[in-house]
Amino acid sequence: MIRNKYIVDNKLIRGSRPLFRDVLKLKKEGVNQIICVSSKHHYVEKLACKLSHINFVQYKRSILDNTFLGFDDYKNITNNIKNNDGKTFLHCGLGLHRTAECVAAYNIFEKGKPFIKTLTEDIFDKNYFGIKYRPQNTEIKNGDNLITRLKKRHSKKVYNALAQSLSNFINIFKEDAKKLQNQK
Numbered sequence: 001m002i003r004n005k006y007i008v009d010n011k012l013i014r015g016s017r018p019l020f021r022d023v024l025k026l027k028k029e030g031v032n033q034i035i036c037v038s039s040k041h042h043y044v045e046k047l048a049c050k051l052s053h054i055n056f057v058q059y060k061r062s063i064l065d066n067t068f069l070g071f072d073d074y075k076n077i078t079n080n081i082k083n084n085d086g087k088t089f090l091h092c093g094l095g096l097h098r099t100a101e102c103v104a105a106y107n108i109f110e111k112g113k114p115f116i117k118t119l120t121e122d123i124f125d126k127n128y129f130g131i132k133y134r135p136q137n138t139e140i141k142n143g144d145n146l147i148t149r150l151k152k153r154h155s156k157k158v159y160n161a162l163a164q165s166l167s168n169f170i171n172i173f174k175e176d177a178k179k180l181q182n183q184k
Contacts, residue, residue: 002026004095012081012088014103016095023048032086035077037061037069037098055084061098064161068168069098074105082110097162101169108173115173123166 002022005015017038018026023045026034033055036042039062049056057080061067069077081088092098104122107113113122 002095004099008103008106010087011084012090012103012106014090014095014099017042017091017093018045018048018089020044020048023052023054026089027052027054030087031089033057033080033084033088035059035080035088035090035102037077037090037092037102039065039067040093064157066161066164068165069101071172074102074172075109077102078106078109081106097165101165104169105173119170119173123169 002015002018005013007013013026013029013031017036018034023034031054034045034049034057036045036056036058038058039060042058046056048054059069059073059077061069061073077090081090090099090102100123104118107118107122108115
């Protein structure tokens with residue numbers, strides 16, 4: 001079973017890294033391309049894709065070794081999805097962090113979704129850090145706020161890497177948000 005599976009639109013599905021049997025199920029759902037945004041080797045996934053005649057594209061990026069996605073990566077991933085004649089399944093490891101950033105970029109590039117709206121809906125509302133966050137209500141039960149929940153949930157190394165990845169995403173798109181909106 002694919003965790004964090006979410007249908008974005010008729011061209012894109014996001015989720016966690018699929019197992020062999022999951023790739024076969026995705027094929028039955030009309031997926032003919034899988035985009036992996038992870039630096040890990042996915043031999044079994046690649047084999048399942050090859051046997052199922054699914055195109056496998058990998059962007060070797062990891063928040064833990066500071067190989068973050070850049071503007072060109074987001075643009076290329078969006079073009080891979082747009083130019084695919086079927087459905088694309090997009091994942092990182094858990095299907096939360098890099099996946100959410102890629103979906104947000106796809107929604108900015110392809111749908112012209114405003115930067116702030118995609119940041120709120122595609123990243124924070126879709127469980128980016130492993131907890132639901134609603135910007136209008138940062139207080140979570142028992143008086144814990146978002147930051148204390150994040151620090152409790154993740155090790156310091158992982159928390160810092162997630163924060164850096166999100167900061168990187170925001171910095172890329174806040175500068176280009178107006179330019180991207182004008183391209184549409």
